[in-house]
Amino acid sequence: MKTRIWIGAIILVAVIFGSISAHTFFDRDEHAESFSPRHVISKLDPDIAKPSISYDVTRDILRNVGYSPPGDCNANLINDHGWNKTYWEISWEGGLVRVKVDASNGEIIGMGDHREVGDEVSCETVSAENVATIALENVRRITDIPDGLGEPAVRTDDDGNFVLLWEQYVDSIPVRGGFINARLDKCGNLVSFRKVWHDISVDVNPKIMDKEAMDTAKAEGLNLSDVLKKRVENADNVYTELVIGRPFNLLDRDKPIYGDYTLFWSVTFEDVQMTLKGPIISMVVIQVDAHSGEVVGMDYTK
């Protein structure tokens, strides 16, 4: 009798645990993702995920801004763990044209048109001084631009294109992974843009200060593998930055690759070696939660 009770109790507990664990760890079955959350990019089955914005509506949205994907275009519903967004990704002409539409609100959050274009008459009007204005005018024709963007970082690539990057801030704290970028050719044509802007609701007041975070990070860094431990021990520079971001769970395979938005101290141990061409920099970055003081992630240069 006692044996039966024990067996019954064990089975009951197992079924409950099994149900909970299966739901917790594998509830992505419901969305039929192509890959696990250890991947940055994963395809979803639209019939199962049932996004708010359907594929047909997405095509209408694109038509309204002048894009007409052919019937045989490549269309996928993507769960982007890096961007923390689900979007329709539609491409044609062998991927030379690709548009991303947020599947929750229909906003166009990405475009790339890498087809060759002819010379434009407006070439001489584009300069480092006005390129940001031209870029925003072009992007604004396709999607909304948040207020208070500030000044972008501007560079030119090997082909002479202008590359602009606006980073997101909340209360002057940088949001890692929050950005708008745009690439314009020499004639001011918009080649590509991405808009990855997040609604952030984290407490931006740290409970631990940078010194404490640095001590925690150093103790943690000395537990790393030999190569990385040496970088921490021999660091020429150690510096901290308070950021809002999603910790990089590189070492914990039981978690998705990116954590939830958190306020953390990014503590960088920088080892610098000089060569005739310039410095070689090797880094270890330990991410310390600015509220709990716990190590929540890490990164390092390869």
Place this chain on the structure above:
Amino acid sequence: MFSQEQAEPREPPEGRIKLTPHGYLRFWSCLREKIERKPKEVKYNMRTGTTIRAVATALLVTLAMAASTVQAIPWSDCHGIDPFEEEAELVADYTDADYAESYYPNWDKDDILDDSLPHADIWYFSGHGSQTLSGKNYLIAGDDEKIYPADIPDLSDPHEFDTMRFAYASACYSGDSDWWQNDLPESFQENGAEAYMGWRYAVSSDTAYDFTDRFYHYAIEDCDSVETAKDNAEGDVPAADGNIRMFGSDVSLIP
């Protein structure tokens, strides 16, 4: 050495990448020490979900008998792992390659030079890289030996395929090239690789991981050419912008 018959290019399966002599693409991950590998993660779908729940329940019956609580491995216990292999597993997922097939925790420089590079159609490396005092770049193998540009073997003869189509070294400075000396990009191309991709400067694991996943998504799932895939992935990952570099022809990974 391959016989003439073996050297004939094999017709690739539809929608798949050409296979290497061992049946799969070659992937090399720079691991410094042997680690306990978990079984490859199950892809998530409805069919496997049911199986997983059944298996999870059965496992938990056993576990419940053995222990009253089951603890997850703490983050700190994972230290000591140099986790380059995970990026390689991303790539393996995209290419349908059986990563375990070519996963050797104790591989060394000779393994790479003799058994991997000369025979691979598409080659991928995840590990550390650096530069000499004169700025010549190199990759670091699992035995801590350095793979210099001059070490790169002939990538076209003997070869099961015409030649190596594409090589991607996901390591710091692997894409740096100088006009006054041969670096890895030139060496790969001169020895037969049609296209080569690497990082010009130091690159963080986060950036490389993010970029690599997106690159293979575009190049394999969307069938973009490598140049287009690189442009699209570079646009998605601002930290990679201006750092990742492509050399050689604009090949397609999906024939």
